[in-house]
Amino acid sequence: xxxxxxxxxxxxxxxxxxxxxxxxxxxxxxxxxxxxxxxxxxxxxxxxxxxxxxxxxxxxxxxxxxxxxxxxxxxxxxxxxxxxxxxxxxxxxxxxxxxxxxxxxxxxxxxxxxxxxxxxxxxxxxxxxxxxxxxxxxxxxxxxxxxxxxxxxxxxxxxxxxxxxxxxxxxxxxxxxxxxxxxxxxxxxxxxxxxxxxxxxxxxxxxxxxxxxxxxxxxxxxxxxxxxxxxxxxxxxxxxxxxxxxxxxxxxxxxxxxxxxxxxxxxxxxxxxxxxxxxxxxxxxxxxxxxxxxxxxxxxxxxxxxxxxxxxxxxxxxxxxxxxxxxxxxxxxxxxxxxxxxxxxxxxxxxxxxxxxxxxxxxxxxxxxxxxxxxxxxxxxxxxxxxxxxxxxxxxxxxxxxxxxxxxxxxxxxxxxxxxxxxxxxxxxxxxxxxxxxxxxxxxxxxxxxxxxxxxxxxxxxxxxxxxxxxxxxxxxxxxxxxxxxxxxxxxxxxxxxxxxxxxxxxx
Numbered sequence: 001x002x003x004x005x006x007x008x009x010x011x012x013x014x015x016x017x018x019x020x021x022x023x024x025x026x027x028x029x030x031x032x033x034x035x036x037x038x039x040x041x042x043x044x045x046x047x048x049x050x051x052x053x054x055x056x057x058x059x060x061x062x063x064x065x066x067x068x069x070x071x072x073x074x075x076x077x078x079x080x081x082x083x084x085x086x087x088x089x090x091x092x093x094x095x096x097x098x099x100x101x102x103x104x105x106x107x108x109x110x111x112x113x114x115x116x117x118x119x120x121x122x123x124x125x126x127x128x129x130x131x132x133x134x135x136x137x138x139x140x141x142x143x144x145x146x147x148x149x150x151x152x153x154x155x156x157x158x159x160x161x162x163x164x165x166x167x168x169x170x171x172x173x174x175x176x177x178x179x180x181x182x183x184x185x186x187x188x189x190x191x192x193x194x195x196x197x198x199x200x201x202x203x204x205x206x207x208x209x210x211x212x213x214x215x216x217x218x219x220x221x222x223x224x225x226x227x228x229x230x231x232x233x234x235x236x237x238x239x240x241x242x243x244x245x246x247x248x249x250x251x252x253x254x255x256x257x258x259x260x261x262x263x264x265x266x267x268x269x270x271x272x273x274x275x276x277x278x279x280x281x282x283x284x285x286x287x288x289x290x291x292x293x294x295x296x297x298x299x300x301x302x303x304x305x306x307x308x309x310x311x312x313x314x315x316x317x318x319x320x321x322x323x324x325x326x327x328x329x330x331x332x333x334x335x336x337x338x339x340x341x342x343x344x345x346x347x348x349x350x351x352x353x354x355x356x357x358x359x360x361x362x363x364x365x366x367x368x369x370x371x372x373x374x375x376x377x378x379x380x381x382x383x384x385x386x387x388x389x390x391x392x393x394x395x396x397x398x399x400x401x402x403x404x405x406x407x408x409x410x411x412x413x414x415x416x417x418x419x420x421x422x423x424x425x426x427x428x429x430x431x432x433x434x435x436x437x438x439x440x441x442x443x444x445x446x447x448x449x450x451x452x453x454x455x456x457x458x459x460x461x462x463x464x465x466x467x468x469x470x471x472x473x474x475x476x477x478x479x480x481x482x483x484x485x486x487x488x489x490x491x492x493x494x495x496x497x498x499x500x501x502x503x504x505x506x507x508x
Contacts, residue, residue, distance in 0.1 A: 032045070032046060032072055032073065032150070032151040033045070033046055033047075033148065033149070033150050033151075034068060034072050034131075034136075034148070034149040034150075035146065035147070035148045035149075036055060036064065036068075036146070036147060037144070037145050037146050037147075038055050038056065038057060038062055038145040038146075038147065039054065039055060039056065039145065040054065040055065041053065041054045043064075043068055045068075045071060045072045046072075050071060052064070052065040052067055052068055052071075052122065053065040053067070053119050053120050053121075053122035053124065054119075055124075055127070055147075056124075058114045058115075058117075059113065059114040060113075060114075061113045061114035061126045061128070061129070062126070062127050062128060062140060062147050063114060063116075063117070063124045063125065063126060063127065064124065064125065064127035064147070065119075065122040065123070065124060065125075066085070066087060066122065066123045066124070066125045066130070067122050067123075068127070069087065069089070069130070069131070069134065072151075073089055073134065073151065074089075075087055075088065075089040075134065076088040076089070077123070078343070079123075080343060083097050083098040083099060083118075084096075084097050085097070085098070085116070085123050086343075087125075087130065087134075088345065089134045089135070092105070092106065092133060092134050092135070093105075093106050093107070093344075093345075093346075093488075094130065094133055094134075095107075096112065096116050096125065097116070098115070098116050098117055098118050098123065099115050099116070099117065100112075100115055100116075101113075101114070101115050105133055106488045106490070107488055107489060107490030108489075112125075112126050112129060113126045113129055114126045127147060127149070128140060128147065128149075131149045134151075135151055135152075136149040136150060136151050137149070137150045137151075137152075138150075167183065167187050167188055167189060167201070167322055168322060169320065169321065169322040170182060170183060170184075170185055171183065171309075171318075171320055171321045171322070172201070172321060172322045172323075172324055173314040173316075173318075173321045173322070173323060173324065174196055174199070174212075174314070174323065174324050174325040175314060175315055175316030175323045175325045176196065176325040176327035176355060177196065177197070177214055177280075177282075177325070178277070178278070178312050178313060178314055178315065179212070179277075179282060179310065179311070179312055179314060180310075180311060180314035180318070180321050181212075181284070181306065181307075181309045181310040181311070182305070182306050182309035183201055183203070183210065183306065184203045184205070184206050184208070184306070186203055186204075186205050187201050187202065187203040187210075188201065188202055188203075189201055189324065190202040190209070192324065192326065193358075194326065194332055194333065194334045194335070194359075195326065195327065195332035195334075195353075195355055195356075195357065195358060196324060196325050196326045196327060196332070196355075197213070197214040197215070197358070198211070198212070198213050198214070199211075199212045199324055200212075207288060207289055208286060208287065208288055208289075208297075208303070209285075209286075209287040209288075209289060210284070210285065210286055210287075211283070211284070211285040211287070212282070212283070212284055212285075213281075213282070213283040213285075214280050214281070214282055214283075215280065215281050215283070216279070216280055216281070216356075217276070217279075217280070217281045218230070221276075221281075223256075223276060224249070224256045224257060224258055224274070224275065224276045225249060225251075225256075227258060227274060227276060227281055228247075228249045228258035228274075231247075231258065231260065231274075232244075232247065235260070235262075239260055239262050239270075239272065240264065240265070240270075241265065242262040242263060242264065242265075242270075243262065244260040244261060244262045245261050245262055245263065246260075246261040246298075247259065247260045247261070254311075255275055255277070255311070255312065256275070256276075257273045257274060257275045258273070258274045259271065259272070259273050259274075260272045260274075261298055264287060266289065268287050268288055268289045269287070269288050269297055269298070270285055270286065270287045270288075271285070271286045271297065271298060271303070271307065272284070272285045272286075273285075273307055273310065275310075275312075277312050284307065284310050286303055286306070286307060327355045328352075330354065330355055331352040331353065331354060331355065331476065331480070332352065332353055332354070332355050332357070333350065333351075333352045333480075334350065334351055334352070334353060334359075334372060335347065335349075335350045336348050336349050336350065336351075336370050336382070338367045338368060338384065338491070338494075338495075339367050340367050340494045340497075340498060342494070344490065344491075344494055346484070346488065346490075346491040346494075347484050348384060348483070348484055349382065349384075349456065349481065349482060349483045349484060350480075350481070350482045351372070351380070351382070351477060351480050351481045351482070352476070352477065352480035353372050353373075353380065353477055354473060354477075356374060357372050357373050357374055357379075358372065358373075358374070359371075359372055360372065360373055360375070360376075360379060366383075366498075367498060368383060368384040368385060368495065368498065369381065369382070369383045369384075370382050373461075377442070377461075377462065377463055378461065378462045378463070378470075379460075379461055380458060380459065380460050380461075380477055381457075381458075381459045381461070382456065382457070382458050382459075382481075383456070383457040383459075384454055384455070384456060384457075384495070385454070385455050385457070385495070385499065386453070386454065386455065386492075386495060386496065386499060387450060387453075387454075387455040391450050391453075393420065393427055393428055393429040393448050393449055393450055394420050394429055396429065396448055396450075396455065397418060397420075397429025397430075397431060397448050398418070398429075400431070400448065401415065401418045401431055404431075404433065408435070411436075412435060412436040413433065413434070413435050413436070414433060414434045415431070415432075415433045416432040416433055416434065417430075417431070417432045418430070418431045418432075421447075423447065423449065423478055423479065423481070424478075424479045424480070424481065424482070425449055425451060425456075425481050425482060425483055426449055426450075426451055427449065428447045428448060428449035429447070429448045429449075430445070430446070430447050431444075431445075431446045431447075431448075432444070432445055432446075433446075434464055440463065440464075441463070441464040441465075442461055442462065442463055442464055443461070443462060443463070443464045443467035444459055444460070444461050445459070445460040445474055445478075446458065446459045446460075447459075447478060449483075451483040452483065452484065452485075452486060452487040453487055453492065454483070454487055454495070456481075456483055458478065458481060460474045460477065460478070462474075
């Protein structure tokens with residue numbers, strides 16, 4: 001259970017500018033409303049007032065902080081240096097430069113009504129123009145100086161929504177994983193993985209950070225005592241590279257737990273409690289990151305009460321608990337963005353996978369290849385490329401089938417079937433074959449489909465012995481796959497550049 005933490009406030013600021021996260025958003029009626037009076041620092045976001053750099057009028061245009069879009073939508077704001085900025089929300093990308101009216105909307109040249117400017121730490125943008133490009137309906141009442149922007153839906157599970165002030169209750173939980181706990185008022189979700197197995201909650205007023213991790217333990221871990229002993233044997237693998245200053249195994253009470261107290265990489269004190277429930281390890285971490293010092297929080301009755309409040313059994317029926325789960329009917333929705341070395345990123349596809357699946361990091365990361373699963377034995381691998389020659393999936397599939405049949409050893413490979421079939425994303429060529437790896441036979445369901453001029457290769461893998469029981473699950477995954485509605489010219493160009501470079505490297 002090796003982890004990388006994001007604790008200190010400086011890093012949180014960096015995350016707001018450069019990272020991609022997905023969290024639940026709780027906008028009223030599944031929409032988002034932003035309202036403010038020009039000349040004020042106060043902005044109303046879904047009924048909650050937040051402070052931003054003061055808005056003003058330039059060239060007859062209302063200029064407001066781009067941070068409002070980050071807070072309200074979860075839009076991503078990238079500072080690319082030398083006054084160049086990029087704003088990304090869903091499929092929309094806006095490039096602009098401080099002091100210039102020129103801009104690029106999805107890599108197409110445009111003209112802003114007024115030049116962006118940097119005020120304090122904020123990029124001030126022509127708000128109506130920018131918000132409308134990101135899907136809002138905007139009204140400006142010149143008689144009152146009030147601007148109102150409405151988004152029809154919050155895009156919570158399909159977008160880059162992160163660092164949104166979304167917690168409105170003093171108790172949170174996850175109805176799928178069955179946990180809940182108290183949190184301080186004024187907290188917000190700072191990060192949530194797509195499958196809700198890792199959730200981070202920050203409270204800036206109290207300078208504390210909560211992390212909730214859910215992991216599968218090793219096969220030799222059958223109870224919390226086994227886990228405690230394993231952590232103590234190699235603490236740096238489990239405690240973010242640290243060794244505990246103090247540790248305890250608490251077996252009294254309703255649910256036994258292991259507690260570790262250690263110091264983080266930035267000198268912040270951390271208390272971690274780990275529980276075992278339903279075959280999983282639930283770790284709850286409380287970090288204190290105040291710039292005013294690293295106060296000892298271990299003896300604080302207030303924080304002890306918060307940790308003591310963690311419990312199991314939550315099913316989503318308690319109206320006093322805010323449910324942070326992203327699991328729907330046992331499936332977690334994953335939205336993929338292709339990110340290239342030049343910094344450009346594009347929404348590429350979306351798929352729903354079983355809740356126990358996760359992102360699998362490969363040794364050679366590719367912006368056009370993503371693997372989700374439980375490990376090397378069971379996963380879906382989705383690759384994107386430009387089709388060469390024909391766009392006909394039957395022609396492409398037959399060619400690939402012949403390649404497999406010609407190159408795989410008959411003793412290790414057995415082709416089962418190849419046919420054109422219909423999927424939710426369109427017509428596809430489906431191949432089913434078995435392949436032996438390391439003495440174990442695996443079944444592969446591979447689908448090839450073309451959409452928007454791109455070829456999508458979806459490969460589902462599982463052990464041959466469990467293939468039949470996984471067939472319905474595989475169909476459910478496949479039926480959820482949705483490629484991007486459109487492929488911009490810039491995205492297509494970056495794919496060409498990447499593939500050309502890859503081919504050159506292969507030749508080299």
